[in-house]
Amino acid sequence: MSENKQPSNTLDSKDKNEILNNNIDDETITTTATSSSTATKITPPFNSNEIDEKKIIINKDGEKTYFSEKENIHYIYNSHSKQWLPEITRDMMNSQQSVYQKKVEKRDKFQELIDNIAELHVSGIPMDGSIREEQISNYFKKCGYIKKNEFGRPIVSLLVDNQNQFTGCALVSFERKESVPIAVLQYDETEISPNNTIKLRKATLEESRLNTANEKSNKKQKKSHKDRRIEYENEAKYGWADSESKTVIIKNLFSPEEAMNDPNFFNDLQTDLEDETHGCGKCGTISSIHIFEYNPDGVVSVKFVEFESAEKCVALMNDRYFAGRKLSADFYDGYSNYYVEETDENKEKRLKKWESYINE
Numbered sequence: 001m002s003e004n005k006q007p008s009n010t011l012d013s014k015d016k017n018e019i020l021n022n023n024i025d026d027e028t029i030t031t032t033a034t035s036s037s038t039a040t041k042i043t044p045p046f047n048s049n050e051i052d053e054k055k056i057i058i059n060k061d062g063e064k065t066y067f068s069e070k071e072n073i074h075y076i077y078n079s080h081s082k083q084w085l086p087e088i089t090r091d092m093m094n095s096q097q098s099v100y101q102k103k104v105e106k107r108d109k110f111q112e113l114i115d116n117i118a119e120l121h122v123s124g125i126p127m128d129g130s131i132r133e134e135q136i137s138n139y140f141k142k143c144g145y146i147k148k149n150e151f152g153r154p155i156v157s158l159l160v161d162n163q164n165q166f167t168g169c170a171l172v173s174f175e176r177k178e179s180v181p182i183a184v185l186q187y188d189e190t191e192i193s194p195n196n197t198i199k200l201r202k203a204t205l206e207e208s209r210l211n212t213a214n215e216k217s218n219k220k221q222k223k224s225h226k227d228r229r230i231e232y233e234n235e236a237k238y239g240w241a242d243s244e245s246k247t248v249i250i251k252n253l254f255s256p257e258e259a260m261n262d263p264n265f266f267n268d269l270q271t272d273l274e275d276e277t278h279g280c281g282k283c284g285t286i287s288s289i290h291i292f293e294y295n296p297d298g299v300v301s302v303k304f305v306e307f308e309s310a311e312k313c314v315a316l317m318n319d320r321y322f323a324g325r326k327l328s329a330d331f332y333d334g335y336s337n338y339y340v341e342e343t344d345e346n347k348e349k350r351l352k353k354w355e356s357y358i359n360e
Contacts, residue, residue, distance in 0.1 A: 051084070110205075119203035119211055120172040120180050125158075126196050127168050139192055140172055142315055144179025145307065145331050152335035157211055171203055171211050177306070242303065246287070247303040247332040248280070248313045252325050254298040260349060266291050273302060283316060284309025292338045294346065299338040300326075 015058040020094035051066055056077075060063050066084060075084040120140065125131050137146055137154035146154040155173040160166055172179060180202050188200040203211070259265040273289055274281045280289075292299040304310045310331065317329035 013249055042253070072114060077242040114205055117203055117205065117208045118174045118177040118180060119208045120174065120183050121169065121201050121203045121207060122172060122198055123169045123200075124192070124196060125168045125170055127166060129166070131193055131196070132154065136170055136172060136192070140183050140187065141330060142262075142318065143174070143183040143186065144311055147173040148174055148334050152333045171207060174209060246305070246307050246310045246331055247301055248310050248317070249332050249336075250280075250300045250302065250317050251297045251328045253300050253322060253327060254325075256294055256296065256346070259293065260346070266293060269300075270316040273300065280313050280317070283312035292340060294340040294342045295338050295342070297338075299337070324348075 040352045049289065055066060057065050059076075066075045066077070067073075068075060069221070073086055077083075078085050117172055122136065125136070133154065133156040137158045140146065141154075146156070149155050157171045157173070158166055159169040172183070174183075184200045187198070189197055192198045254265070254269060262268075269291060270289055274286060276282050280286060280302050283304070286309075287303040287305050289299075289303075290301045292301075302313060305314065313331045315330060317327050320327050320329075
């Protein structure tokens with residue numbers, strides 16, 4: 001047997017170790033080779049009759065090598081396994097590194113999809129239909145903004161089986177993934193209704209994808225010019241747009257009757273809302289405030305620059321007491337119009353009050 005110079009693309013021991021350090025296993029390496037830079041699966045020549053003993057050479061590392069003209073592959077004899085295995089080359093290493101990198105990227109993309117799931121799985125809902133989508137939405141609204149469908153209603157999907165029977169489970173679609181662990185932390189194993197304890201967990205990727213597919217299938221049609229014009233007018237007048245998640249609606253802040261007795265009432269109310277110590281201002285930067293002065297429910301809209309600030313405001317103001325009144329606070333639903341015109345009777349009363357105020 002004569003010595004022969006090693007092929008130029010053959011790896012030395014240092015390169016082979018590099019393969020091992022990159023977590024590419026021997027089995028993968030020995031079952032893949034390259035020909036003209038294209039990966040090809042090969043089978044080692046286990047049948048010794050295929051080997052021409054005269055063509056066996058010794059490389060610089062003292063290993064037996066053999067070149068198969070049939071497969072155009074260099075083989076090296078493994079004395080431990082008693083097999084002829086493909087010679088590790090730079091082309092093979094590059095090929096394997098490419099395969100490994102694609103696997104890593106695929107795994108990372110899959111993990112990213114799992115990390116971004118924003119659906120909450122709820123089980124233990126009463127089977128008698130006493131708890132519906134609206135009650136479920138109200139139960140979890142403090143955990144974050146719940147997505148709205150084309151009709152402005154929260155996206156809460158009641159799950160059914162193959163026979164279209166309710167399973168006692170539901171999916172709640174939050175706008176942000178961070179809301180899911182908050183909901184689990186606060187409401188897991190709590191009673192959504194008397195003697196009905198619910199279990200919460202993050203939805204699986206399959207559940208999330210199915211829910212997203214259902215949302216897309218129910219996607220609304222394009223809005224008419226009239227609908228868009230109304231949205232623009234609402235944005236200009238009240239600081240909100242359709243499905244605006246940065247706008248908080250606070251109710252029961254005042255009564256129009258008590259406001260009528262104080263000409264400075266609404267100015268003082270706005271100052272209280274903007275206060276950064278006790279008012280909405282402590283939640284973040286406010287973009288606009290609109291007081292619906294003649295709405296009997298005492299409604300105010302507060303629009304923030306950031307969504308997170310709106311979340312904080314809902315948590316701060318909902319069920320809070322202000323001037324002896326219990327407030328309710330929630331995200332704007334995208335379709336309600338709280339504007340109420342002043343009646344002629346109230347206008348006359350207001351002007352008389354104002355006249356009396358000036359003459360004092």
